[in-house]
Amino acid sequence: MEKNWKILIDALKKLPVYTPENHVWKKIKLYLAKNLASGKMPQLHVIDPPEDVWTSIDHELNRREKLSSLKRYNPPEEVWENIDRTLTTKLIKRRTVRWLTWSTAAAAVLILGLFIFTTNNGKNYNYSEEWVQIQDVHQWEEDDQPVEQALALLCSENPATCKTPEFKELQKELSSLNQSKQEILKQLNKYDANTELEIKLTEIELEKSELIKEMIAKTI
Amino acid sequence: MLKSVKYILSFIIVLLMTGINLSYAQVKVQVVTLEINKTIRWEPGMSLWVQAERAEIFCTTHPSNTIELEVAIIAKNESRKSAETDLKKMKWLNETRGKKIFLRNYIELKRNESKPGSDIKVVYHIKIPERCAVNINNYFGKIDVENFNYKLTVNSQFSKIDLGNIGGKTTIKTYFGDVTARGIAGEIFIESVRSDIDLSDVAGVIDLQSKLAEIILVGIDEITKINLDAEKSKIHLITGDYDRFSFRLDLYKAELSKPGNMKFEYAKNEKETIKATFNNTEGYPRINIKLNTGNLTIER
Numbered sequence A: 001m002e003k004n005w006k007i008l009i010d011a012l013k014k015l016p017v018y019t020p021e022n023h024v025w026k027k028i029k030l031y032l033a034k035n036l037a038s039g040k041m042p043q044l045h046v047i048d049p050p051e052d053v054w055t056s057i058d059h060e061l062n063r064r065e066k067l068s069s070l071k072r073y074n075p076p077e078e079v080w081e082n083i084d085r086t087l088t089t090k091l092i093k094r095r096t097v098r099w100l101t102w103s104t105a106a107a108a109v110l111i112l113g114l115f116i117f118t119t120n121n122g123k124n125y126n127y128s129e130e131w132v133q134i135q136d137v138h139q140w141e142e143d144d145q146p147v148e149q150a151l152a153l154l155c156s157e158n159p160a161t162c163k164t165p166e167f168k169e170l171q172k173e174l175s176s177l178n179q180s181k182q183e184i185l186k187q188l189n190k191y192d193a194n195t196e197l198e199i200k201l202t203e204i205e206l207e208k209s210e211l212i213k214e215m216i217a218k219t220i
Numbered sequence B: 001m002l003k004s005v006k007y008i009l010s011f012i013i014v015l016l017m018t019g020i021n022l023s024y025a026q027v028k029v030q031v032v033t034l035e036i037n038k039t040i041r042w043e044p045g046m047s048l049w050v051q052a053e054r055a056e057i058f059c060t061t062h063p064s065n066t067i068e069l070e071v072a073i074i075a076k077n078e079s080r081k082s083a084e085t086d087l088k089k090m091k092w093l094n095e096t097r098g099k100k101i102f103l104r105n106y107i108e109l110k111r112n113e114s115k116p117g118s119d120i121k122v123v124y125h126i127k128i129p130e131r132c133a134v135n136i137n138n139y140f141g142k143i144d145v146e147n148f149n150y151k152l153t154v155n156s157q158f159s160k161i162d163l164g165n166i167g168g169k170t171t172i173k174t175y176f177g178d179v180t181a182r183g184i185a186g187e188i189f190i191e192s193v194r195s196d197i198d199l200s201d202v203a204g205v206i207d208l209q210s211k212l213a214e215i216i217l218v219g220i221d222e223i224t225k226i227n228l229d230a231e232k233s234k235i236h237l238i239t240g241d242y243d244r245f246s247f248r249l250d251l252y253k254a255e256l257s258k259p260g261n262m263k264f265e266y267a268k269n270e271k272e273t274i275k276a277t278f279n280n281t282e283g284y285p286r287i288n289i290k291l292n293t294g295n296l297t298i299e300r
Helices: A005-014 A022-038 A051-069 A077-122 A137-143 A144-157 A165-187 A195-219 B002-024 B080-089
Strands: A124-133 B027-042 B047-061 B066-077 B089-096 B102-108 B118-128 B132-174 B179-186 B187-193 B197-211 B212-218 B222-238 B246-257 B265-270 B274-277 B286-299
Touching: A051 B002, A124 B080, A144 A195, A144 B265, A165 A195, A165 B132, A195 B132, B002 B089, B066 B102, B080 B089, B080 B118, B089 B118, B102 B118, B118 B132, B118 B274, B179 B187
Parallel strands: B047 B102, B047 B118, B047 B132, B132 B179, B132 B187, B179 B197, B187 B197, B197 B212, B197 B222, B212 B222, B222 B286, B246 B286
Antiparallel strands: A124 B027, B027 B066, B066 B118, B089 B102, B246 B274, B265 B274
8 A cells, every 4th residue: 555645646746648649549449349349358357345435435324314304494583683783793893993993093193293293383493594794792892991990090099089979879880881781792792783782882881971971070 | 088997997996895895794694593383272360471581572462262472583693503503502481380371481501501602582473362461571682562451561671662552550660671652551650770761642540760761751641640750861741731730840950841831830949959830739630750860841
């Protein structure tokens, strides 16, 4: 008995197939007809199959017979309705699950989009160019030092006057103006022509001039 | 012929020199702008508090229960990179704490970080509900409020203040920030130092305390009362028909200029001190002016 039956079958399948010419078949047919008529055909061997083959055939026939003898029942209408309903529910469930999956995916995309949109839309950077006139911010500081030095010199020559409450009040006012001036100067920028602040600086300078004149007048 | 060539050449040279000069004066700057738009939910009783610096603030009302906000932070520099870096130093925040909605901008420098070399400013465009109280603080810049009729408080340093069509209760404290108002009514209190005050079409009660100011009051027909207490200031009062008002003046080291027909009753009329009244009876809108050093001009 062949052990590797499957391998053998596969190998046979792979063999090339040859079909004989029609005249070959005709010759075979004639040969067989002649020999059968003359009774010269050799007798074929008769082989009995093993017992277990007959047993398995018997079992199969018995099973088919029993199945055919089983009683047949038609289920009531409601059973079919139940089956139908169950199938419909399952279909709806399947559709719902599919819908939920899609909507979740859409929501995720939407949230991501919204996030990108809000971060972009909430905060937008724009770029442009413009021509500006460079401002001379330092022009406002030019006169300060000589004036302070002159006042210090006058006070060193006339210390009594500089110690009077009136002079000290003027000094305090001058110092306050200088402080405000410095505060404004810190905000001035060479790229920004801030006319309003420059007007305020002019007013400060005018007022300072008045104060300084008054202080000088007192010391002389 | 030679003369005309000389003229043409001279003209060309002058033109070239002017051109060179202009090219030195002007530079191309990179402008980087960060824009923020926001809608804030508002409920009755909530108020808006703006704490700004280097800001131009434009505020008005709209018929809605939201605060609509457009903020632009702008940095200018010859170098785009520097403008971008400096722009990031200007921080902006908005938060709601209880009944207060806060808007704030400020410069924040990290350790070893230099001050911004760019020109930086913040521009706010704010629309608020009609019954939303507003409190604005600004250090350098501009404040512009229009069509508001509730409670407005402004605290400004070096910021110009422009008001238009304002009512309700208005309180302004300003240092080096001129105040201009066109159409202002209700209860108005202004405390100013080194700031000019220009009010026109005024109604209601005005309480004005100013130091070192040029004060102009025009169109005061609808006023109920004016209390003006000033120091080292110039006051210009244009009254229209002055007979409709009752005046009380208390002037020290001040010059008084008034229409010739306006006859004051003087309690004191000395070289340095003037104490006088006009129409001193009940039933007239009262104008009290106290001035220490300066001048007062009353005009029809």
